[in-house]
Amino acid sequence: MHIADGVLSGSVLATGAAIAAVGVGIGLSKLNPQHVPRAAVLSSAFFVASLVHVPLGVGSVHLILNGLTGLALGWGAFPAIFVGLLLQAVLFGFGGLTVLGVNTITMAFPAVCCYALFRKAMKASQGYRTFAAGFLAGAGAVALSGLLTGLALAASGKAFYVAAATLLAAHVPVMLIEGFVTGAAVTFLVKVRPEVFYVPARGPCCEESACV
Amino acid sequence: MCNRISYVVWAALVCGWLCWTPEAHAHKMKLFAAVEGDTITGYAYFPGGGKAKHVKVTVRGPNGEAFGEVTTDDEGAFSFQARSRTDHVLTSESEDGHGATYTVAASELPESLPGMTVTAGGEVSTPAAAAPPPDNPAQTPPATPPVEVVERAVAAQIRPLREQLQHYEDLIRFRDVLGGIGYIVGVMGLISFLKTKKRAKDR
Secondary structure, three states: OOOOOOOOOHHHHHHHHHHHHHHHHHHHHHOOHHHHHHHHHHHHHHHHHOOOEEEEOOEEEEOOOHHHHHHHHHHHHHHHHHHHHHHHHHHHOOOOOOOHHHHHHHHHHHHHHHHHHHHHHHHHOOOHHHHHHHHHHHHHHHHHHHHHHHHHHHHOOOOHHHHHHHHHHHHHHHHHHHHHHHHHHHHHHHHHOHHHOOOOOOOOOOOHHHHO | OHHHHHHHHHHHHHHHHHHOOOOOEOOOOEEEEEEEOOEEEEEEEOOOOOEOOOOEEEEEOOOOOEEEEEEOOOOOEEEEEOOOOOOEEEEEEOOOOOEEEEEEOHHHOOOOOOOOEEOOOOOEEOOOOOOOOOOOOOOOOOOOOOHHHHHHHHHHHHHHHHHHHHHHHHEOOHHHHHHHHHHHHHHHHHHHHHHHHHHHHHO
């Protein structure tokens, strides 16, 4: 899912960097100081998840965890994913510094979408429904990331259909595994640490809208 | 009680899945190339994930002039006949946005090749002049095998070593992962610090 340096055109890179900067700005301004440790944990999880590879078929796959990051952080997923991607690029040559903006959007935007779509469903439900919401968020985030990556490649003059089909076909197992892992993580966290997804009980001043 | 057991099972499943990795590798494309005689041979691969099959590899000169294009075979391997003794920049790119670059330095190519090349457009490009080192025939004993034979043999000998070096570079080291997590903690600590400072000011 990480696009490499030198693949995209200059205008796509510049647009990506600008949009990502806005996203990170919104994320930082919406990040409640109390939730910064949570963002750190999810950023670390995102950073490590892409490094852990499981051989599957001809290639190997890795988790992305952007769905889970989005469910827990909302817009805060932008800075969390940006930091994770920056370190992956600097330390391991994943993606690259020039494509950092585009890669941030392709992974953080689906995270924010998951937050908007599934957080309410997840909160209002219990048991297997929570798992289902988590599964859909995890799998959906990967699928949307694949589509956005395909779009970024298409905007740089690559064949969109080929890029998107290659990416999505390669990521079907990732979507299933990611859905399963996100569903399991969400079910587990809702039971043992519900405050990861809910507002901590700190009195009426801390409504959900203010604490995102 | 039953619920508690189910948490433990979930946690064990997730942890077990995350830990079940024989080796940790980066998910990116890489190129390896070496010179055999006047031919550049190499392969494209995904570290830890096998070879990159049927991927286009573009060969360019030091100034970006196109020398040619090859496609990797079923084993991810390719070969390219060098026609000039200049830096060869190999670039591979897959359809899903993975890419890699590898430069074969002019000094690795045999001295028998011309140091200047004419590109397809008829334009003469003069890459960094590969001046042959001053030969001192008096010091060369007559029984020495030709330089090319020696070069070829040495290249074949050091190729596995170079491959090993590159694969060693591809490995993700635990200390780097820990360092990355440390950076994240630091960055988030900084954000937290700045935010609380701002809050204190606002009050």
